[in-house]
Amino acid sequence: MTFVMPDGSRREVDAQPGETLLAIAQRHGIAELEGACEGAMACSTCHVVVETEWFSKIPEPSEDEDDMLDFAYGLALTSRLGCQIEFKPELDGLVVRVPSQRFNALLD
Ligand code: FES
Secondary structure, three states: OEOOOOOOOOOEEOOOOOOHHHHHHHHHHOOOOOOOOOOOOOOOOOEEEEEEHHHHOOOOHHHHHHHHOOOOOOOOOEEEHHHEEEEOOHHOOOOOOOOOOOOOOOOO
């Protein structure tokens, strides 16, 4: 899968089924996806914008995820929390964009 970084560069990384996008990013040292609450849906620092063509292949967000996304900077129609998306074989080739700004509800 590929993370498109805030500067436009692309990081193509390997991903294992069952890993969240946040865990994948952390394993590859992508610090821009901070994950301050470690997946507790309390920060929105794992906000990613899913490329449109992939969005429908990802299960819908829970109400709690939707609520936390309301705090994310640069919210888009295909915004999701990286800690809530589990990679699966059907997502091979997935592309998500890492927004340039993040909101940490734990701090701000
Ligand atoms: S890591 Fe905090 S909401 Fe995803």
